Amino acid sequence: MKNSIRPQHPDITAEIWDTIDEIISKWKNTPGSVIPVLRECQEVVRYLPSELLMYISRGMGLPLSQVFGVATFYSFFSLTPKGRHNIKVCTGTACYVKGIKETINRIYGKYNLKEGGTTEDRRFSMEGVRCLGACGLAPVMVVNKDIYGAVSADKVVQILEKYE
Amino acid sequence: MNQIRLQLMLCGGTGCDSTGSEKVRIALLHEIEKQGLSGEVGIVVTGCNGFCAVGPVMVVQPEGIFYQKIQPEDAAELVESHFLKGIPVQRLMYKNPANKKIIPKMDDIPFFSSQLFRAMRNKGFIDPEVIEDYIARDGYFAASKALNEMSPDDIIKEMLESGLRGRGGAGFPAGMKWRFAKEAQGDVKYVLCNADEGDPGAFMDRSILESDPHSVIEGMIIAAKAINAHKGYIYCRSEYPLAVKRLNIAIDQAKNYGLLGEDILGSGFEFDVEVYQGAGAFVCGEETALMRSIEGKRGMPIPRPPFPAHKGLWKKPTILNNVETLANVPQIILKGGKWYASVGTANSKGTKVFALSGDVCNIGLVEVPMGTTIRKLVYDIGGGVPDKRKFKAVQLGGPSGGCVPEQYLDTPIDYEEISKVGAIMGSGGAIVMDNTTCMVDMARYFMDFIQDxxxxxxxxxxxxxxxxxxxxxxMCKGKGQPGDIEQLEELCEVVKHSSLCGLGQTASNPVLSTLKYFRDEYESHIFDKTCPAKTCPALVKFEVEPNKCKMCGLCFKGCPAEAIKWEKKSVAVIDKTKCIKCMSCYDKCKFDAIM
Known part of the structure; x- marks a missing residue:
């Protein structure tokens, strides 16, 4: 499928638009496939800018309200750019009892980074996630795909400094 | 060819993986090769062993010797001493914290010896990515029996006889759900597996999917036969990448063996399963919301009736069962409903898996017969509260559940008995809290979760x-007013009785149960403006009590804001203009001197 009008966007190159077209044509005829389409598009662009949502809506033949509704309902999808390194802090009960709050405060103190935010230099973005199911390691933090257990406030900065 | 003499069952669950079990595997492999034992000693990477607290863990079979906290550096000693010379390495064995005695065998460790494995019977014994391992432990025998020898009514009869109730939390009899869907009219029906384990502090389903994915698929095949469905979905959270990966491997293998697809095992029955990944919404654990999500919509619940058994996914008759429920099904079909019902209490049969975490020594996954007391769960299996602190409560059922305080610890694990004390069985999260946990803050935490x-x-x-x-x-900020507690109670009742789905109907449970047992803490927050557990930073003064200060300087060294002045042999002083109220001085102080 070639979608005639490709909007201009600084974060999406022509090659990425090609990949997006492939994703849309792969799922177009599967009912209920908005979530996998958004997931795969977010994997290539790293977030879902509004131009992309409009493009998906046209390509899938679905109302923009439905695409936008789904994209804003699920916490997995982000409509704002992410940092180079994505920090996930677990805010599940076990991590909470074991002191993730202090760890989050320390990250805020050091990088001026809040849950759901991105640092100005786009080095880090941080999101609070509901239980990662690794309560044995509480408090847990995931940076990109690396899992860190027993992340106390004292240890966290040392870990994050490894990510440039 | 040499015969395998020892099998090393190395845990590769999420917990052990992040503490480095993969590096241990490579180191062990290297050492085994170096000593020329490749043909005699095999390594199997298993799913979650359950004893996550001491990972990475490994069990050496057939001896059953349990090693904990293994590091890559230990590989040489393990291979040379144990696997070559036959002298097990005591240094890496479990020590009983009570008397410091070494317990070499897994079955003798109290954490394991009080458990009864049914839903988790294969954990640690099979490689979850190898279907032959599962088949060797009677895997897919039950599916074969159900497809070739039993009618849908026979299957439902066994299920009803087993007394198996939904393990997702609500406890609805699984057999009855299946009967409704079987009787529902329709040519297209669906079998769904709820693997959207959203309760914070619960990781039973993740472990089952990671350690034994085929048992869930087999359970779904049997369910499909019972209601005559030909398509199934496993709705799995995207936070569980390893579980998704292993499920997809398992489905591919089952298809290659003719255990999924057309004409399964020559029975003429057709059934196919697909994994559907969630996108991070707690409410999608609710059955109608989950179905909307698979349809590609916002995961919002709809009123019932019509129940999903009549109009579910795409408005077709649908059954939805939890992972743990489905993992129990193959054994019920193979050994009979009566066998399953032989353990448990009058109304709660079989076993229940709990994810034990929080302030407890042995964090991990445990499966106990129904009727076991909560005390046994926390103390005998969990090893009690660490660091000589005092037990306060155990939270069961996550954001829909409640707290069980000390005086009700002898309550048996049973759907009805647990709800009598104000908690719920829930999906199996059991979070132990000691006296440093503030119950008002805990209620606030759960409400923050639910509200979000x-x-x-x-x-x-x-x-x-x-x-x-x-x-x-x-209240936590010290701005609570007289009358707030009464208003809280009123609001909780309204939300409980007038919300549309289970999420809202149970949302007030954490508040109501803490109010019931820890009302004094709420009152301290409102009237005395103090937090008895000293957890709420706004109610801690951040002053040093000179009489209690032992002038050790630990608070000074731990302060990230340089707000503490301290010199040797003098009492520490906190500069409140610099203090960021991070609580690190409070956590560091061993003498309770920070007020």
Whole structure:
């Protein structure tokens, strides 16, 4: 499928638009496939800018309200750019009892980074996630795909400094 | 060819993986090769062993010797001493914390010896990515029996006889659900597996999917036969990448063996399963919301009736069972409903898996027969509260559940008995809390969670949880007013009775149960403006009590804001203009001198 009008966007190159077209044509005829389409598009662009949502809506033949509704309902999808390194802090009960709050405060103190935010230099973005199911390691933090257990406030900065 | 003499069952669950079990595997492999034992000693990477607290763990079979906290550096000693010379390495064995005695065998360790494995019977014995391992432990025998020898009514009869109730939390008899869907009219029906384990502090389903994915698939095949469905979905959270990966491997293998697809095992029955990944919404654990999500919509619940058994996914008759429920099904079909019902209490049969975490020595996954007391769960299996602190409560059932305080620890694990004391069985999260946990803050935490996860469709849940949260936040900030407790109780009742789905109907449970047992803590927050557990930073003064200060300087060294002045042999002083109230001085102080 070639979608005639490709909007201009600084974060999406022509090659990425090609990949997006492939994703849309792969799922177009599967009912209920908005979530996998958004997931795969977010994997290539790293977030879902509004131009992309409009493009998906046209390509899938679905109302923009439905695409936008789904994209804003699920916490997995982000409509704002992410940092180079994505920090996930677990805010599940076990991590909470074991002191993730202090760890989050320390990250805020050091990088001026809040849950759901991105640092100005786009080095880090941080999101609070509901239980990662690794309560044995509480408090847990995931940076990109690396899992860190027993992340106390004292240890966290040392870990994050490894990510440039 | 040499015969395998020893099998090393190395845990590769999420917990052990992040503490480095993969590096241990490579190191062990290297050492085994170096000593020329490649043909005699095999390594199997298993799913979650359950004893996550001491990972990475490994069990050496057939001896059953249990090693804990293995590091890559230990590989040489293990291979040379144990696997070559036959002298097990005591240094890496489990020590009983009570008497410091070494317990070499897994079955003798109290954490394991009080458990009964049914849903988790294969954990640690099979490689979850190898279907032959599962088949070797009677895997897919039950599916074969159900497809070739039993009628749908026979299957439902066994299920009813087993007394198996939904392990997702609500406890609805699984057999009855299946019967409704079987009787429902329709040519297209669906079997769904709920693997959207959203309760914070619960990881039973993740472990089952990671350690034994085929048992869930087999359970679904049997369910499909019972209701005559030909398509199934496993709705799995995207936070569980390893579980998704292993499920997909398992489905591919089952298809290659003719255990999924057309004409399964020559029975003429057709069934196919697909994994559907969630996108991070707690409410999608609710059955109608989950079905909307698979349809590609916002995961919002709809009123029942019509029940999913009549109009579910794409408005077709659908059954939805939890992972643990489905993992129990193959054995019920193979050994009979009577066998399954042989353990348990009058109304709760079989076993239940709990994810034990929080302030407890042995964090991990445990499976116990129904009727076991909560005390046994926390103390005998969990090893009690660490660091000589005092037990306060155990939270069961996550954001829909409640607390069980000390005086009710002898309550048996049973759907009805647990709800009598104000908690719920729930999906199996059991979070132990010691006396440093503030119960008002805990209620605030759960309400924050629920408020954030409320889908916003119905007003009582959307607005009510917001108002409850504001009240609790004010209390934690020291801005609580007289009358707040009464208002809280009223709001909780309204939200409970007028919300659309289970999320809202149970949302007030954590508040109501803490109010029931720890009302004095709420009162201290409002009237005395103090937090007895000293958890709420706004109610801690951040002053050093000179009489208690031992001038050790630990608080000074731990302060990230350089707000503490301290010199040797002098009492520390906190500069309140620099203090960021991070609590690190409070946590560091061993003498309780920070007020």
């Amino acid at each position: 996860e409320s889908c916003g469709k119905c007003t009582p849940c959307r607005e009510g949880t917001k108002r409850i949260l504001t009240l609790l936040e004010n």
